[in-house]
Amino acid sequence: MIPMAMGGPGGGRPGDAKQDKEWLAEHPVSLHRVAGLFRPHLRTVIVVILLIVASSLIGLAQPFIVRELIDVAIPEQDVKLLLALAGGLVLIALINAVLGVIQTWRATLMGQKVMHGLRTGLFAHLQKQSLAFFTNSRSGEVQSRLTNDVGQMQSVITNSATSIASNLTTVVATACAMVAISWKLSLISLVVLPPAIILARQTARLRRKITGARQREMSTLTSIIEERLSISGVRLAKVMGTGTLDAEQFTESSSKLIDLEMRSALAGRWRMAAMSIIFAAVPAVLYIVAGLPVTGDGMSIGTLVAFTGLQAGIFRPVLG
Template sequence: MAAEVDIRRVLRLFRPYRGRLSVVGLLVGLSSLVALASPFMLREVLDVALPQGRTGLLTLLAAGMIGVAVATSVFGVLQTYISTGVGQSVMHDLRTAVYAHLQRMPLAFFTRTRTGEVQSRIANDIGGMQSTVTSTATSLVSNFTSVLATVIAMVALDWRLTAVSLIMLPFFVWVSRRVGRERKRITGERQRQMAAMSAIVEESLSVSGILLGRTMGRSRALTGQFADESRGLVDLEIRSSMAGRWRQSTIGIVMSAMPAVIYWAAGLTVSQGRPLVSIGTLVAFTTLQASLFRPMVQLLQTGVDVQSSMALFGRIFEYLDLEPDIEEKDETVPLGRVRGDVRFERVGFSYGPDAGTALDGIDIDVPAGTGLAVVGETGSGKTTLSYLVPRLYDVTRGRVTIDGVDVRDVSFADLADAVGVVSQETYLFHASVADNLRFAKPGATDEELREAARAAQIHDHIVSLPDGYDTLVGERGYRFSGGEKQRLAIARTILRNPPILVLDEATSALDTRTERAVQEAIDALAEGRTTITIAHRLSTVRDADQIVVLDHGRVAERGTHDELLALGGRYATLVSRDTTLSPTAA
């Protein structure tokens, strides 16, 4: 449940646009003042110009009333244009702020948060604010100014009739506040329901979701689940629309009846057999009264909308208030020309206070230009260890250094330039092959793309496609096989040319023949570079300068392939189980 929102925090969103909002306020004020002239001119028409047959005055008053209509329309268009621009700018700022903030969140946040939920916050929640953000400021200023000016004009016409008109105002305010609180609660429920629907759509209508649903025979069940969520949303939408509808209808009835009450009150107010209020004053007053009720109702409705939108602001601020676990320091240490010395110094790591220890007492030195292989059983901490170098996670104890500099003291940009990662889960965008490769180096030439693809043993396959490097890879790269996607990912990293490589099961999706070809490319790329390889297939690490065997987050063994085989410990056991490498093959 989102926390209560301080209205001052919402108002701060508009602070950069104070100048434009001041112009809107000026236009609103002018429009309200100009509009007030019409009832007074109408009184002169009815009390003076028509009874006395003064056609010149009548013509002048009629022209004035037309001029007022033109002026208020022009002012209205201008203020709408400016206020809409301000509102859209505020929404843009919010969307960008949320997206940028989420980019800084740790991997752990995304592992526990459904992608559809994140998308819903950015799209549905911020999108739901549109009418409130784009029109609220103008509506508040415009309607408040109109109400204030109209009340002053009504008092000038007749204070007694004004008192009769405003006697129900406290009741109207009370009703609107009650409705606003009710809609705020329903709005929060509705947005959570929309987030749940977005998550179902994102998960079940992706390529992976469709494949899983159909192969498991769950398509009909998924449709039923979506229908249930949609039905719940229908109920919330109806409740939101009908919240306080009867109470607000009472307001409408009272306001519609007020002109009749004014006529009745004016008829009772007589002196020497004649009403104290002239016909012209009475008509002008009821005209002002109508002008009062319209902005008053809108003002009350704006209050309801603002209260409802607080639930949306609360959900957005909830994300903005999340504290990133990994932050860049204000003053960072430049790496300069990276040699590639990597050092793990008494490293410990835990995913949380209740998660236990994932790594403990890791002390490894990887000299520049050498290769480290990390092996071990599933869950031993291999991938976690490799993610500490590019700082996808931060150590709990100890430190990881590059050329003697703690990675926590390095800027994110320098660290990304120094460390290239090819993970076991290859991600490709729904874009062309060339665009996916250029994600690593936006300014890369076509020749650089081809060289990187050749090094990754994927160039020949790309050029065999009908559109070559312009071929769309499809969502998450599903137009390519697992091995082809891995080679594209390797080519993408090669294009960046980092001095340190982290290969997390980089060849896990390749068949033995393709793996051998790609391994040759990786070996050529690793020449003179520091390489940290995480692998289950021990055939990919037998030539590493040093091999570390992890067991439950601790270093159990270390040495070369031959040394560890001779030791006859855990590594030898792993080798004996590896179908691509046996002890005799050494």
């Protein structure tokens, strides 16, 4: 969103829109300013973070229970221990399900309140602009800022923010659990994390660039619709005979949007596919290491099963 809508240097003066965009490109919005959106909802933020941490920590008990089931309860036919451990697995699933519902409820409510503040603040700010501002700005672009751009931010605030916190907590906690189960196997599994993070960041930068271009093209498309299909625009087109030219401009903008949507959907897919193959090959390497006399001496089947489960579960949050 350009500064004209968020109190940047333009201040609504004629011809400032281009300067505002250039200024924003050189001075990206700071994290402090973004954090200010959540400051009125600090209590909810803390609750959501605590729910995320609790869910991640409770979920980490599952591989340890599985290890006890395979190594102790089943071989020794200990019925009491077997029932207790099996009940523990069900209890973990139940608690995480409840925490997940509460987390979604609180995070969504917080996100909607933040979006409400953004929408109303932006609308009120636009109302304060001078007539010269609206004269030098396309009405469709102004509406696009209020609808398309704010709508895109909604998914970031309500979903991406909590996903980042959840993924970070899961990765750290899972890595600690993997080291606790077997530091030897951890050396093999965790060595692929740095390249995975680098590839994920490269993909994120590429998608961010494409998303910016897509939003600008959506703004252009909205402007064409607003200007050409309004009553004054239709009258002007019929008087000037520009209907065919307007249709060609709309078609061209729509075609560009198709290309940008395809690029956005496919951005970084080959990188992620390569990492998926690498992560899928890691369990096979772990089985080989566990089967060799030198490296697998004293390693139980339960330990191997529990560890491979953790290793498979760390893939999604790392890329996320």
